[in-house]
Amino acid sequence: MKIVAVAACTSGIAHTYIAKEKLLKAAEAAGHEIKVETQGTVGAENELTKSDVAQADVVIIAADIKISGQDRFKNKKVIEIPTNVVIKSPKGFIARVEELLKG
Amino acid sequence: MDLNKIIREERINLNLEATTKAEAIDELAEILVKTNSVSDKAGFIRDVYAREEIGETGMGGYIAIPHGKSKYVENTAIAIGRTKEILEWESLDGKGVKFILLFAVPEEAKTTVHIKLLSQVASTLGDEEVCARLLTVESADDILEIMTNH
Numbered sequence: 001m002k003i004v005a006v007a008a009c010t011s012g013i014a015h016t017y018i019a020k021e022k023l024l025k026a027a028e029a030a031g032h033e034i035k036v037e038t039q040g041t042v043g044a045e046n047e048l049t050k051s052d053v054a055q056a057d058v059v060i061i062a063a064d065i066k067i068s069g070q071d072r073f074k075n076k077k078v079i080e081i082p083t084n085v086v087i088k089s090p091k092g093f094i095a096r097v098e099e100l101l102k103g
Numbered sequence: 104m105d106l107n108k109i110i111r112e113e114r115i116n117l118n119l120e121a122t123t124k125a126e127a128i129d130e131l132a133e134i135l136v137k138t139n140s141v142s143d144k145a146g147f148i149r150d151v152y153a154r155e156e157i158g159e160t161g162m163g164g165y166i167a168i169p170h171g172k173s174k175y176v177e178n179t180a181i182a183i184g185r186t187k188e189i190l191e192w193e194s195l196d197g198k199g200v201k202f203i204l205l206f207a208v209p210e211e212a213k214t215t216v217h218i219k220l221l222s223q224v225a226s227t228l229g230d231e232e233v234c235a236r237l238l239t240v241e242s243a244d245d246i247l248e249i250m251t252n253h
Contacts, residue, residue: 010157013208013218014168014225021229041172041208042218064158087162087229088195 001101003027003034004048005060008067009083012040019062019083026090030098039067048072058101062086077101106250109181109220112243113138119184124192124200128152128169131182131205140180140207147175147207161194164234168225170206179217180207181224183246185238202237204228227253 005023009015020036027034037048050072053059059073061080079097086093114134121127132148135141150173154160161167182205192200206221227233227250236249 011154011170011172011208013170013172013206013221014160014228017222017225018162018168018229021226025229038222040222042215042222084158084195 001032001057001098002055003032003058003060003097004052004056005034005036005062006039006048006067006069007036007083007086008039008063008065010064012042015064015083015087016040019086022086022090023060023062023094026094029091030094032094039063044068058097060086060097106220106223107247109179109217109224110183110243110247110250111138111180114140114180115183115243115246117183117185117240117242119186119203121184121186121190122188124190127184127186127190127200127203128205131184131203134182134184135176135180135205135207138180138182140178140182141173141175142177143175147171147173150175151205155193159193159195161192161196161200162228162234163194163196163198164231165189165198165201165238166228166234167192167194167200167203168206168228169203170208172208172210174210176207176209178207179209179215179221181205181221182207185240202234224250 007016007019059076059078141147151171160169186201189199
């Protein structure tokens with residue numbers, strides 16, 4: 001499936017980027033396409049385009065704070081979790097996303 | 104990107120004496136003071152603990168990334184240390200910590216090259232293999248090599 005994600009954490013320095021990396025690795029290992037936008041101290045990087053969002057089967061928001069641009073995802077299937085869930089168990093999380101989408 | 108701008112030998116101690124989390128943070132903060140990154144150790148440490156209050160900085164796999172965004176930080180830097188024993192430290196896998204990367208970030212930090220480098224270091228820690236290899240590195244060069252080739 002096609003996944004788009006946004007990662008953001010409280011101080012915008014560490015967890016955001018660790019979560020991004022874990023999401024990328026776990027999703028790709030499971031055979032999915034994924035693009036992860038990070039919203040950190042340096043601002044937004046790897047920003048999701050309208051077409052990224054339009055084509056996505058699911059939106060993952062791995063964030064400990066309110067993200068900017070949440071309204072981009074209205075009418076999409078959105079899964080919101082704290083960064084720690086992704087960092088702790090990325091493969092398990094992706095497996096749960098797969099189940100949710102099936103059901 | 105040039106990680107060698109932020110992974111600096113003078114800020115790495117792979118033989119920390121610390122046997123507790125508090126001692127480890129103190130030892131690493133001391134390095135940051137001596138290398139002109141932090142102006143006030145006690146003030147900086149308070150800001151590091153303010154971040155600890157928000158949630159675990161132990162990422163699992165014995166690695167922790169405490170970080171302080173603090174007005175006592177003059178130059179963005181990372182102090183890296185490894186302890187002999189596993190320290191009790193709030194971590195996602197509950198196993199404690201022995202490899203610590205203490206990030207020092209100025210309060211007014213915006214888009215700077217150094218903050219980008221920090222985020223790049225953090226990204227490498229999302230790779231379990233990088234984390235596993237860090238536990239047995241022997242030098243600053245080893246750390247650089249592992250992170251650069253990630």
